[in-house]
Amino acid sequence: MKLVLLGAAGSGKGTLAKKITRDFGIPQLSMGDIFRDIAKSGSELGLLVQKYMSSGALVPDQTTFEVLKERLFQDDCKKGYILDGFPRTLDQAKLLAKVTDVDAVVSVELPFEELEKRLVSRRNCPNCGEIDNTEYEGYTGKCRKCQTPLFQRDDDKPEAIKARLEVYKKNITPLINFYGDKVFTVSSAGSPDETYRPVKTFLEKLGAK
Numbered sequence: 001m002k003l004v005l006l007g008a009a010g011s012g013k014g015t016l017a018k019k020i021t022r023d024f025g026i027p028q029l030s031m032g033d034i035f036r037d038i039a040k041s042g043s044e045l046g047l048l049v050q051k052y053m054s055s056g057a058l059v060p061d062q063t064t065f066e067v068l069k070e071r072l073f074q075d076d077c078k079k080g081y082i083l084d085g086f087p088r089t090l091d092q093a094k095l096l097a098k099v100t101d102v103d104a105v106v107s108v109e110l111p112f113e114e115l116e117k118r119l120v121s122r123r124n125c126p127n128c129g130e131i132d133n134t135e136y137e138g139y140t141g142k143c144r145k146c147q148t149p150l151f152q153r154d155d156d157k158p159e160a161i162k163a164r165l166e167v168y169k170k171n172i173t174p175l176i177n178f179y180g181d182k183v184f185t186v187s188s189a190g191s192p193d194e195t196y197r198p199v200k201t202f203l204e205k206l207g208a209k
């Protein structure tokens, strides 16, 4: 099963992807995580990617697609995958359509004020990738899974957040129109589990399990 997740920064798209991976056994291909790894490597491509990411701008479509394509055809993707953060533009969707069809698209929606609020208080685990929030009950500053101290991403600072949300706003409608009937929309206003429940039912009906 090949799934695309759409949703702005802070929508809970990554958290949702992790739950789908757990229950349906397909890997999460997070474009943001892939780019963060490349940026860390310090290569020429890494420096380029870092420049876009730190300002909250998108990496150019063609570069992004080349990077994704390499990942898409690795062994663990044979049963399918969850595309988390790709496509983000209509042109990316068209590039993807040239190499594969997707079975379904889940669009995670949340009002913009709420997205901003969640992003400034978001914290990440550098060790296992767990995402937490200073506003959530029981927050201690350490990862709930592996106890590593959490950190704040550079692009979760206010200026970059604004830029990322603008980019999202500009691109989402063409993407939704492109995928048409394949799109299942869910609100992430509730808890992570409340967001996941209708998505799980939707995926089970699709015959994923």
Ligand code: ADP
Binding pocket: 008, 009, 010, 031, 032, 033, 035, 052, 053, 054, 056, 057, 058, 059, 060, 061, 064, 084, 085, 086, 087, 088, 089, 092, 155, 164
């Ligand atoms: P967000 O929390 O904004 O969803 P991600 O971790 O998914 O953040 O992505 C971080 C950054 O990586 C983006 O702001 C952008 O610079 C780059 N990036 C991620 N996915 C894409 C994509 N599909 N196309 C271009 N750039 C991307």
Ligand code: ZN
Binding pocket: 125, 126, 127, 128, 129, 130, 143, 144, 145, 146, 147, 148
């Ligand atoms: Zn951790």
